[in-house]
Amino acid sequence: MDTLRKEGILCDCVLVATDGSEVAAHRSVLAAASPYFRALFVHRTDSHTPSVSSSGDGDGGGHRTVESSCSRCQCRIIDDAGRSTSSRVTVITGVPAEQVAQLVDFAYTGKLRIRDFWEAEQLVPVAGQWLMTSLVDECCQFLVDHVSVENCIGVWLFVEHHGCQSTADAMRDFVLYHMRQLAIDGRSVEWFRLDARRVRELLADDRINVSGELDVWMMVRGWVAADREVRQPQLPALLETVRFGNEQPSDLLNVVQRDSLISPSLQELLAQVAIKPNRLRMPRDLLFAVGGWSNGAPTQCMEVYDWQANSWFLLPDNGDNNPRAYHAMAVVGHKILIVGGYDGSEYYNSVRCWDSHTGLWSEAAPMYSARCYVCAATLDGLVYACGGFDGQSRLATAEKYDPKRNQWTLIHSMNRSRSDAAASAYQGRLYVAGGFNGETVLASVEMYIPESDLWIEVAEMSSPRSGLGLIAYKDHPIAPMRIPRSNFAVAVLVGKVYAIGGYDGAQTTESVELYDAARDCWTVASRMNLSRSAVKACTIADCPNVARYCYRTSQ
Template sequence: MDVDPTDSNNEDNCTTNTQRLIAENGGRCMSTQAMQSLYDLRQNNLLCDAIIRLHDGGVFHIHRAILSACSTYFRALFTTTLHSREKTDVLLPGVSSRTMNLLLEYAYLRSLEVTRENVCQLLITADYLSILGVLELCCDYLRENLAAENCIGVMKFAREHFCRGLEADAHRFVMRHFVQVAQRSDEVLNLPIEELRTLVGADELNVKSEEVVWELVLRWINHKPDARKAHIVELMKNIRLGLLDTQFFLENVKDHPYVTGNEACRPIIIETLKFLYDLEMITQKDGEIPTPEIARPRVPHEILFAIGGWSGGSPTNYMETYDTRADRWVKVEEVDQTGPRAYHGTAVVGFNIYVIGGFDGVDYFNSCRCFNAVTKVWREVAPMNARRCYVSVAVLNDMVYAMGGYDGYHRQNTAERYNYKRNQWSYIAPMFFQRSDASATTLNDKIYITGGFNGQECMSSAEVYDPETNQWTIITPMRSRRSGVSCISYHNCVYVIGGFNGISRMCSGEKYNPETDTWSPIPDMYNPRSNFAIEVIDDMIFAIGGFNGVTTIYRVECYDERTNEWYEATDMNIFRSALSACVIMGLPNVYDYIHKHRERLMEEKRQKLLALEVQRTQQQLMQRQQTNINNSVMLPALINQNHQNSQHQ
């Protein structure tokens, strides 16, 4: 019996039929009452038509049809015509009574408790007996419990038992969480040289700094130094030494005893030094400069999307992505053909980007568009209940929240959330204050919204929403009024940056500690800005574009809490404000969104530096020309003044 998900009586049906129905893999159903009866018959050795014997002395009376239904091994064994008579007494080698009990429980009841202690033996036995349902359950268990400490072991175990999907997932986990694996895993120390070389040389290795790779290589060698130190050469060839900090390379790599004690390392050291020297003298080189293998950036695991905004006096649907490893912005061709929008919000659920509300210069939107970053298809989803330009958006537990905004007439205090499974928006409790041009973020399963404009003044107030109670709570106000502000959760605090205080655009920022309910300042950005995008990627806060009080900008900068400093990053391809940004992790088609010509990064940098030199030269020439003009105007006046002075004397 199938249950209609649209039936209004489903809840009652599910309650009354709990004893009768149990969902099996694939959405099919079976009678639990009948299967429980068969299970009871088996335990009492009633109507059984075969016996399974184990080497440890276990004897199990079973129904051949039941085992044949879930195992191709038993189906072949019990239905083959190769035997002179039916098989009714079977000896199974290599299976324990404890494991057999669990498998029989699954065969009859589709119930199985997988634990850390039994998962490996269950998987091995299920593979041997071709019980695919148990095999899948075991793979799911191992997949859900992957950790830095066990992922390499799971990957090797899956490979040995031809669980290709689990092996691929474990490999992706190793790549994505490589920093934790390198620092915490003991399994990595037992990898053979061939596997370690492949691991540290992978383009998909998720490392912000190659120092982590170097430290892992040393850790692996130090585990068995006498037998492994000779492998330093082939491992160094797979580290992107050219991406190391120059000082780190000179102090920690170049003169390391493993390196100086192996003559075969000299060419690698010379090549790296030559590259680092060329990097400083890049503008003095003739001809195109390729990017050597030792400096090719790896592939990022997070992709930042910047969507829409206001550019050149009108809204745009321009979309670009940021490749953190190559420090380049990449134009995305698959823009939303329904048109541009600005002052909107974006939210990510899975591989879907939801573009919410906004303004196109004429209309204030309640519409929502969805872009799937894998299929690259745009589609319309359910509209919000209210039009919301200058909207604040956050995601919590795969629910999209839209708060405040401006509908063309009023600043709003209403808020609503979107359930993508139902494609439905529903109102939540209203905020205490009307807010447009505010900013929201998620921290510790709560939503924080900060600042904004209420129609009369820029605001310093902030409040927090708890979905468990459907209540808003006012928190300590910020130190500054901020409209057109951006806020983001970062290292267990809410960071609020930039904005307009009613007088000027700001470069200041502050952070909120929810444990103490207090705000404290952070260092200023290089550029004042409001209505800009903000995201955390590579464990840094990126501030993107915006309006500086005079003009729209394409400047990008990033903040690292560890150094408590801002750094300049590569500018966007176009200048824009009122844009929105979001980050997607683990895209299977990540290569579609990164810099395609990684071998040309050095040449691109050289051309950019040469262009800057030409620009500086032209500015200096113009300054000299202006000085000459000023001198030609002032000189006759000075001569005349001197002549008059001499006559007077």
């Protein structure tokens, strides 16, 4: 039909754009693609008021046309009165020519090429008017796929205004997750243009992604200060969104009480708000610890840490009956990969995948080599597994996994064989540090350059280390941990470094400590439920189904 349309064959309607240009089409195709056109062509007497005009000498031989107008839009439809249904119909669309052409193309092909944000935003109102819901969805999806922190509020309000509720809900969630960048870091002026109702709803939401209630106060303060004369009356209602009860009694309250925005008349209200019991916010980023060696045997135990509640809880195995230790762990999107490892008798080349959307385990493609004491990291969406022990020798080999293809590929071997090393990605490079070569503990560090498939030795560590942890964090020395650990897990959560479990020189431990760069000190966090070494941990950012994994919702 599209070929016939382009050749002008059997076309029985013409869509006229605002500039007077015309697009020929078939009524049957437009009616099939758009309930609006179906009603316009088939039942137009129900929604249009026709007027009849004639020309000629009045003896019935003159030319008569019927013109009708739609009360709901700018369209007018003109056809020849009394002629057969095959006569050509002209529709005055009130729509620019480029959009008419795009919408007609979509009606025929089901395909649309959107070039930019502006084009998508221009198409949505017309597609909505013509009841082409699949086109509206496609345009909204384009906006979502190209969203950024800078424009996310505008996209959210736009898709909500045009009735794309599921997309609007997803975009609101995106806004909630990036609130710190929006409202505190100042990456979007859109935050400061929101009305008081929207601001209050966002700040009151359990799912707002903040490191503490001081963040919420800073968001309140910034929004009010942007137009203080107009917005000061909104401050009492906004203060109630700050959950003072979730913070140390004196810290946050003292900051707010001393602020110039807090007038004497607000001090009493502030005192009342500060003592109200508050519900904890949902953590948007979660820390997962999997596997390890406990009570003389490997375990498949999986725990999740809810940092808002400072509590760990055990997750059900959900079909994973593969206890293992001395494995590696990596995150790809919202999935966790468990790479290699050892179960007390077998050295694994297998890879297990846990999907946080479903909470279920599945098998991924196996590695080329069995690898125990292996290290792994994610770089540019690919998982790299390096070194390890295959049951006979320490390995220098390395391989990378493409989750889109579910396939491993060998890369160039490292310069040194090493097991019990650690890996981390940083600024487009992969670093592997320390380990054991079968004879000595290593201080050496290698850097992998993916573009050239090349390993380069870089500056050594100050001390040889095996069973260590490696993360990309702030570029400065940090204080020693509270207790010595080997074969422990390390991860970054909400800007803090967590050291988890391991062997303390006398026994395996369930203890956890966290490093706060602002104070350059380690503090004790809640203990895991299970004491274990050779455990691995990772953080899933913006974890889906987060309520399923929160400590308080698991009780």
